[in-house]
Amino acid sequence: MAYRNKGGGDLDTDSEFEEYEYDTPTIPSRVAFRRFWPLTKGLRKWLLLVWVCTIVAALAETEAILLFGELTDNALNKGSLDAFRAPAAKWLAVAIVGALVAYAGNSLAAWATERFVMRLREHVFDHVQQLPPHFFQLHRQGDLLSRLTSDVEAIETMVVSGLVGAASAGFSALFYAAAAFWLRWDLATATFVLAPLFWLAARRFSGSIKDVSRAGRVADGAITSVVEESLGNIVLTQAYGRRDAERRRLHEEATAWFRASVRSARLNEAYEQLVQVIETVCVLAVIGIGAWEISTGRMTLGQLLAFAAFLGYLYPPVRGLAQLGLTVTAATAGAERLIEILDVRPSVADPLHAADTGRPDGAIEVRDVSFRYPGAERDALKGLSFRVSPGELVIVTGPSGAGKSTVSKLLLRFYDPDSGDVLLDGVPLRGFPVARLREYVTLLPQETLVLHDTVRANIACGRPGAGDRAIEAAARAADAHDFVVRLPEGYDTRIDPGTARLSGGQLQRLAIARAILRDAPVLVLDEPTTGLDAMSARRVVKPLRRLTAGRTTLMITHDLNLAPDADRILVVDRGRVVETGRHDELLARGGAYARLHRSQNNAVMDTGELRMPVFAEEPVFVEEGTGGGGEGAGYYGYDASPPAPGGIPCTPYDPYNPYYGHVPPAPQGDGTWPGA
Numbered sequence: 001m002a003y004r005n006k007g008g009g010d011l012d013t014d015s016e017f018e019e020y021e022y023d024t025p026t027i028p029s030r031v032a033f034r035r036f037w038p039l040t041k042g043l044r045k046w047l048l049l050v051w052v053c054t055i056v057a058a059l060a061e062t063e064a065i066l067l068f069g070e071l072t073d074n075a076l077n078k079g080s081l082d083a084f085r086a087p088a089a090k091w092l093a094v095a096i097v098g099a100l101v102a103y104a105g106n107s108l109a110a111w112a113t114e115r116f117v118m119r120l121r122e123h124v125f126d127h128v129q130q131l132p133p134h135f136f137q138l139h140r141q142g143d144l145l146s147r148l149t150s151d152v153e154a155i156e157t158m159v160v161s162g163l164v165g166a167a168s169a170g171f172s173a174l175f176y177a178a179a180a181f182w183l184r185w186d187l188a189t190a191t192f193v194l195a196p197l198f199w200l201a202a203r204r205f206s207g208s209i210k211d212v213s214r215a216g217r218v219a220d221g222a223i224t225s226v227v228e229e230s231l232g233n234i235v236l237t238q239a240y241g242r243r244d245a246e247r248r249r250l251h252e253e254a255t256a257w258f259r260a261s262v263r264s265a266r267l268n269e270a271y272e273q274l275v276q277v278i279e280t281v282c283v284l285a286v287i288g289i290g291a292w293e294i295s296t297g298r299m300t301l302g303q304l305l306a307f308a309a310f311l312g313y314l315y316p317p318v319r320g321l322a323q324l325g326l327t328v329t330a331a332t333a334g335a336e337r338l339i340e341i342l343d344v345r346p347s348v349a350d351p352l353h354a355a356d357t358g359r360p361d362g363a364i365e366v367r368d369v370s371f372r373y374p375g376a377e378r379d380a381l382k383g384l385s386f387r388v389s390p391g392e393l394v395i396v397t398g399p400s401g402a403g404k405s406t407v408s409k410l411l412l413r414f415y416d417p418d419s420g421d422v423l424l425d426g427v428p429l430r431g432f433p434v435a436r437l438r439e440y441v442t443l444l445p446q447e448t449l450v451l452h453d454t455v456r457a458n459i460a461c462g463r464p465g466a467g468d469r470a471i472e473a474a475a476r477a478a479d480a481h482d483f484v485v486r487l488p489e490g491y492d493t494r495i496d497p498g499t500a501r502l503s504g505g506q507l508q509r510l511a512i513a514r515a516i517l518r519d520a521p522v523l524v525l526d527e528p529t530t531g532l533d534a535m536s537a538r539r540v541v542k543p544l545r546r547l548t549a550g551r552t553t554l555m556i557t558h559d560l561n562l563a564p565d566a567d568r569i570l571v572v573d574r575g576r577v578v579e580t581g582r583h584d585e586l587l588a589r590g591g592a593y594a595r596l597h598r599s600q601n602n603a604v605m606d607t608g609e610l611r612m613p614v615f616a617e618e619p620v621f622v623e624e625g626t627g628g629g630g631e632g633a634g635y636y637g638y639d640a641s642p643p644a645p646g647g648i649p650c651t652p653y654d655p656y657n658p659y660y661g662h663v664p665p666a667p668q669g670d671g672t673w674p675g676a
């Protein structure tokens with residue numbers, strides 16, 4: 001698969017990387033057919049039956065035309081009603097049989113092709129779902145949508161026209177031609193000499209039609225992308241007055257589509273008109289030769305009319321066959337786009353012999369792992385090594401782009417390392433079937449993923465088949481039950497990915513409930529508090545602690561407020577672990593972690609109120625030495641627990657308490673917090 005840089009030049013920055021897109025390979029129609037042929041398994045017998053029906057229907061029409069010749073010569077020419085009855089009855093019977101068979105054949109053809117299209121859609125969809133994350137960064141979502149919808153429909157056209165239309169046109173042309181030869185071989189030969197003209201005309205147009213169809217499909221994908229991206233970013237569009245810019249973007253893609261559509265219509269029309277002219281030449285040739293034959297008495301008028309009728313019937317299938325080439329060629333442009341996707345291989349595969357481990361304890365070892373994203377120029381991880389014991393909570397932190405999220409992708413086996421190994425309970429992850437591994441390792445991603453379904457289904461997707469009690473228990477443990485029951489339909493309230501019904505923090509608590517229900521021995525939390533305001537972040541801390549208790553947890557975070565809770569902290573930089581230890585050890589060491597911590601704290605302490613709880617829990621004044629509220633010397637804290645014996649009075653540990661670890665300031669005269 002070739003990468004193409006829209007701007008040209010070498011691939012060197014990430015943003016440039018995003019600009020890359022795949023070049024759709026061009027393939028001949030027969031290769032496209034061969035590629036999708038296996039999907040017709042089980043349907044082929046029905047296709048054969050469709051063909052039988054087509055043959056019978058074409059035979060019936062041929063017979064009807066012969067009866068028309070007979071009627072002309074015997075009944076019309078002689079003006080005899082007696083000579084009319086028998087052929088007329090026969091014609092009617094043949095027409096009824098032909099109609100019934102054609103109806104049955106066409107209905108069966110529709111059933112078989114729609115079934116095929118359904119299979120194809122599911123096949124492509126299923127395939128896309130296994131593709132690695134970078135594939136989705138390289139393809140715009142709108143383009144993928146258009147491939148899964150309109151390009152699949154193009155294959156439908158290919159199948160309907162290719163398998164059913166070709167058979168129908170082919171058999172009809174064959175029978176009408178045979179009948180025409182049977183009637184008058186010399187006349188038939190004279191007219192068929194002109195038949196290759198149809199084929200030549202189709203050939204002349206097919207290349208251009210394919211090009212223009214391909215351009216149309218690409219433009220169609222681009223339009224869907226622009227619309228989809230624009231609707232997804234509607235707030236940005238409206239708030240920053242980007243309507244004109246968005247309109248221009250749509251206009252550019254729509255112009256490409258407009259050009260392709262107009263050109264396609266012009267090409268098709270030109271082809272149609274050329275074929276009309278060829279047909280007229282053929283008809284004139286037949287009438288000329290026929291007139292001469294009748295004048296010499298070698299042919300009756302009935303024969304000439306029947307012959308002309310055959311030609312009249314013959315041209316549509318012959319034209320159809322030539323046109324069909326064009327239709328199939330155009331549809332192949334859609335097939336190419338699907339094949340391009342089907343050719344992308346998932347980055348990981350199930351092992352031939354799966355490890356038979358049972359539920360693991362959750363010991364993780366990352367052993368000298370190096371990894372580079374496909375198409376990237378730099379390693380994301382370089383010789384990364386660390387271990388996590390069962391039940392440990394390890395925080396992975398470090399500067400942006402250090403490789404933290406890449407670790408989570410390797411742990412869930414979105415990718416396998418290029419060298420080194422990731423092991424779970426001593427077994428390399430490659431030894432686990434992907435589905436089983438993901439039962440053992442649960443990811444809580446940064447963005448909260450919501451299904452278009454009820455709250456209940458959104459929690460239950462952590463463990464399909466979970467009962468209502470288990471769902472409710474998980475929701476309670478995630479501190480979600482109270483707000484869920486206040487929703488209009490409680491657990492049956494429908495939510496969707498863009499829901500405004502629930503806040504970011506509430507959605508995060510639903511995600512925690514889902515992870516609690518999944519009950520995996522290993523958890524990977526990717527920035528669990530990022531994107532949440534201080535209040536919401538504070539509210540997910542308790543549920544997070546319940547979730548991580550007793551599980552091996554790798555928490556990827558920039559939020560060092562959570563760090564004192566961790567058994568160990570790994571500081572990752574440029575794909576390697578540069579420091580490891582507990583929060584206080586690392587602070588005392590004064591290295592990379594201390595710098596990160598300082599920069600974060602400076603940023604936060606500058607404003608102070610960022611970490612100030614606004615209304616959730618009233619700070620209480622704790623009298624020194626008594627542990628109770630009251631007047632006199634003491635400190636402000638979030639609960640009434642006594643200060644550390646002999647130490648500086650300070651609030652009990654709470655990552656979101658602005659005065660945690662500091663001597664609290666004196667209350668102001670009006671009872672408010674200083675700086676509030």
Ligand SMILES: Nc1ncnc2c1ncn2[C@@H]1O[C@H](COP(=O)(O)OP(=O)(O)OP(=O)(O)O)[C@@H](O)[C@H]1O
Nearest residue numbers: 014134137373376380399400401402403404405406
């Ligand atoms: N799909 C991708 N293709 C190519 N390079 C990638 C891809 N995803 C990430 N990278 C690169 O790999 C490196 C590590 O990325 P990663 O997302 O793991 O960093 P991170 O530490 O999680 O950063 P952040 O804290 O900003 O999320 C970065 O240089 C990034 O640009």
